Amino acid sequence: MEIQKKRRFAGHGMARFGVLLIAIGLLGLAGCSSMGDQTNQSLQAKGCKIDAARICAAVKNQPITMSNTGLQADQRMVEQNSPATTDITSSIPMPTGEPDLMIHCGINTKYQSVTYANIAPGPAFSDDDVKYLRARGYCAE
Secondary structure (H helix, E strand, C coil): CHHHHHHHHHHHHHHHHHHHHHHHHHHHHHHHHHHHHHHHHHHHHCCCCECHHHHHHHHHCCCEECCCCCCEECHHHHHHHCCCEEEEEEEECCCCCCCCEEEEEEEECCCCEEEEEEECCCCCCCHHHHHHHHHCCCECC
């Protein structure tokens, strides 16, 4: 009987440890998600809604230069040598020295369509940064 009690106690301790690990993981994810909102929230608060899908649609039409040969790949080569959805990151450099505005795109290589588009986590942007983005047509509003 004592052996069974010890086993139950050990299992109960492992369950507590598992719950503790899950709680730590969720707290870590919550910290990352609030960081990503700084960029988007600061832009929207200043009246600038970035149309990430439009930016990704423009990026998907750009020619692709293969890094190992320097040659440009045609549509068929890209489709055959890429995963079904290719992850592409596009950056918009800021003139004020702030970090670039990063846009993450998922491009379906077969149909050349945008499967997802979002703004990458980053710092809040200043009024001057928003004026720069608006002057170049990146703000949808």
